[in-house]
Amino acid sequence: xxxxxxxxxxxxxxxxxxxxxxxxxxxxxxxxxxxxxxxxxxxxxxxxxxxxxxxxxxxxxxxxxxxxxxxxxxxxxxxxxxxxxxxxxxxxxxxxxxxxxxxxxxxxxxxxxxxxxxxxxxxxxxxxxxxxxxxxxxxxxxxxxxxxxxxxxxxxxxxxxxxxxxxxxxxxxxxxxxxxxxxxxxxxxxxxxxxxxxxxxxxxxxxxxxxxxxxxxxxxxxxxxxxxxxxxxxxxxxxxxxxxxxxxxxxxxxxxxxxxxxxxxxxxxxxxxxxxxxxxxx
Amino acid sequence: xxxxxxxxxxxxxxxxxxxxxxxxxxxxxxxxxxxxxxxxxxxxxxxxxxxxxxxxxxxxxxxxxxxxxxxxxxxxxxxxxxxxxxxxxxxxxxxxxxxxxxxxxxxxxxxxxxxxxxxxxxxxxxxxxxxxx
Numbered sequence: 372x373x374x375x376x377x378x379x380x381x382x383x384x385x386x387x388x389x390x391x392x393x394x395x396x397x398x399x400x401x402x403x404x405x406x407x408x409x410x411x412x413x414x415x416x417x418x419x420x421x422x423x424x425x426x427x428x429x430x431x432x433x434x435x436x437x438x439x440x441x442x443x444x445x446x447x448x449x450x451x452x453x454x455x456x457x458x459x460x461x462x463x464x465x466x467x468x469x470x471x472x473x474x475x476x477x478x479x480x481x482x483x484x485x486x487x488x489x490x491x492x493x494x495x496x497x498x499x500x501x502x503x504x505x506x507x508x509x510x511x512x513x514x515x516x517x518x519x520x521x522x523x524x525x526x527x528x529x530x531x532x533x534x535x536x537x538x539x540x541x542x543x544x545x546x547x548x549x550x551x552x553x554x555x556x557x558x559x560x561x562x563x564x565x566x567x568x569x570x571x572x573x574x575x576x577x578x579x580x581x582x583x584x585x586x587x588x589x590x591x592x593x594x595x596x597x598x599x600x601x602x603x604x605x606x607x608x609x610x611x612x613x614x615x616x617x618x619x620x621x622x623x624x625x626x627x628x629x630x631x632x633x634x635x636x637x638x639x640x641x642x643x644x645x646x647x648x649x650x651x652x653x
Numbered sequence: 654x655x656x657x658x659x660x661x662x663x664x665x666x667x668x669x670x671x672x673x674x675x676x677x678x679x680x681x682x683x684x685x686x687x688x689x690x691x692x693x694x695x696x697x698x699x700x701x702x703x704x705x706x707x708x709x710x711x712x713x714x715x716x717x718x719x720x721x722x723x724x725x726x727x728x729x730x731x732x733x734x735x736x737x738x739x740x741x742x743x744x745x746x747x748x749x750x751x752x753x754x755x756x757x758x759x760x761x762x763x764x765x766x767x768x769x770x771x772x773x774x775x776x777x778x779x780x781x782x783x784x785x786x
Contacts, residue, residue, distance in 0.1 A: 468767060500768070517659040523767050550666030558656070560665065565656035 378417020394647025696751025
């Protein structure tokens, strides 16, 4: 399984020079299997450069959305394959309690926010609502669960050649410590645990420092680096990639945050700072 | 061990932060959590009681109406929320782990999550003035 980060920024794209090393594009990850299946995780602005590499190669692509906040869908209208009439694009994402997935996506892919409507796109779009029963796409086996983040939000656990192949867990927006006096608690009562348990690679929200989180950002749906490391330790992951950087954090700040969190938590797993363009092979 | 659904996790977290007594059961009616204010009425700490199967807790917690008549199983407030998936309000006598009768007002409601998934039920209750039947 090859995993490439095309967008690592959270909340808002940041085309600032001092943020270029970690990257300014919002959430998007490419997952490519040995059999050639391509999954796209979230459709932030990072999906635009990814799409340019997929323009002619695949008859089918699957875009797995964790949720429909703008930083996770804004690139969808600029994903080159959607303008290819020979392409079949499957979009997976959560409905809300009152709106189905089509109605929710149409809120963005329609005027006044976007000039072209969903049903006017040249490609064939097929929508699937998650969470749902476990499903397979090519050589990938996929599990979904709702996780702690404002509004319907899922995480994905993706295993190649299930059950023995490598596993990637994607939790880009996640606040597992919400409402807790101490964290972590038992796995059974921890948001996202079942998705992340013993994963080979966990890509996880690391938006805040501990001080930022506790001083005004509790309930915003994101995680401090220290809580993210505690969550990863609880889940027993092998490797951790930092992700979803706050748009006010430049490269030097992210470097300091990661170093301080490693010093505080001393994780037993490998920590890889997630950078735009970073490639993992599992 | 089965992971709890996020709505149930958040319900527990909310209950842990509130000063009203709260009792949560899963979709099968098994007790999965009650908070510290509820411990004062039920007479045992949750850490001591732990998760309890429905048959066990419904036999431990005795319920009677304002006149002291036993409430039939199917008319117990949490059983109605579970079986009929509707909210209830009742004033009842309960005796729980410490065998002390207490008169409470109780509101119960089903927990229905995203995509209409039935997840269990929750009870919020208060001890109110009442003369021993």
